[in-house]
Amino acid sequence: xxxxxxxxxxxxxxxxxxxxxxxxxxxxxxxxxxxxxxxxxxxxxxxxxxxxxxxxxxxxxxxxxxxxxxxxxxxxxxxxxxxxxxxxxxxxxxxxxxxxxxxxxxxxxxxxxxxxxxxxxxxxxxxxxxxxxxxxxxxxxxxxxxxxxxxxxxxxxxxxxxxxx
Numbered sequence: 001x002x003x004x005x006x007x008x009x010x011x012x013x014x015x016x017x018x019x020x021x022x023x024x025x026x027x028x029x030x031x032x033x034x035x036x037x038x039x040x041x042x043x044x045x046x047x048x049x050x051x052x053x054x055x056x057x058x059x060x061x062x063x064x065x066x067x068x069x070x071x072x073x074x075x076x077x078x079x080x081x082x083x084x085x086x087x088x089x090x091x092x093x094x095x096x097x098x099x100x101x102x103x104x105x106x107x108x109x110x111x112x113x114x115x116x117x118x119x120x121x122x123x124x125x126x127x128x129x130x131x132x133x134x135x136x137x138x139x140x141x142x143x144x145x146x147x148x149x150x151x152x153x154x155x156x157x158x159x160x161x162x163x164x165x
Contacts, residue, residue, distance in 0.1 A: 005049075006050070007047055007048065007049065007145060008047070008048065008049070008050055008055075008056045009045055009047045009056065010046050010055070010056045010057060010062070011043065011044065011045040011046075012043060012044050012045075012046075012059065012062050012063055012066065014043075014063065014067075016067060016070075017041060017066060017067060018039060018041050018042070018070065018074075019039075019040050019042070019071070019073040019074040019075075020037060020039050020040070020074055020075055021037060021073050021074065021075070021076055021077065021078045021112075022035055022036065022037040022076075022077045022078070023036070023037070023038070023077065023079075023119040024036065024119070025118050025119055025120055026083070026085060026086065026099065026118060030085075030100065032099045032100070032102065038153045038154060040073075040121075040124070040151055040152060040153055041151070041152040042066065042070055042128060042149065042150070042151055043149075043150050043152075044062070044066055044129070044132065044147065044148060044149045044150070045147075045150075046062065046144060046146070046147050046148075047144065047145045047146040047147075047148075048143045048144035048145045048146075049143045050143070051139075051143050056143065056144070057136070057140050057143075057144070061136070061137065061140065062132075065132055065135040065136060066128075066132055068135070069128055069131045069132060069135070070128075072112065073112055075110075076110055076111055076112040077095075077106050077110055077112070078111075078112050078114060078119045078124070079095065079097055079106075079111055079112070079113050079114070079119070080113075080114060080115075080116045080117060080119050080123075081114065081115050081116075082115050082117045083116075083117050083118055084117070085099060086098070087099075090108060093107060093108050093109075094107060094108060095107075095108050095111045095113070114127055120159065121152075121153045121157070121158075121159035122151075122159040122160075122161060123161075124151045124159075125150055125151040125159050125160055125161040126149070126161035126163070128149045128151065129147050129148070129161050129162075130163065132147055133147055133163060133165065144165050145164065145165055146163065146165060147162075147165070148160055148161070148162045148163075149163075
């Protein structure tokens, strides 16, 4: 039986896929939240054809790649480098973020600068998905058709991003 024309999906959701991070977002043009934190949870789904082992992706490889991304975000301030109104600048050992008349200064080691427009759960999900795709083996990526990453920022408030390959 030829499985190659069929699409299959696997999902990964583990209690260890959690990261505690601080952030702030802007909305409605000029409204900027106060700096605050979340205990984010992350999960993913991967769609594709079966490989020679009759699976979409090795669960362990998927888990390890996603866990590494989550670990890199854990206990950091997440700042957007692509926001049109938030300036994020490295000065010596510090990161200085500015929005209108507000200014935040953080030790550089405590920050993760992400090339996103805003640090919403939706854009975090997309960034994590892109990172996951980059870290998967080229051989694995050949059989995949989509990666869907979901981020929960507050006990049941999930945002997802689907990236088609």
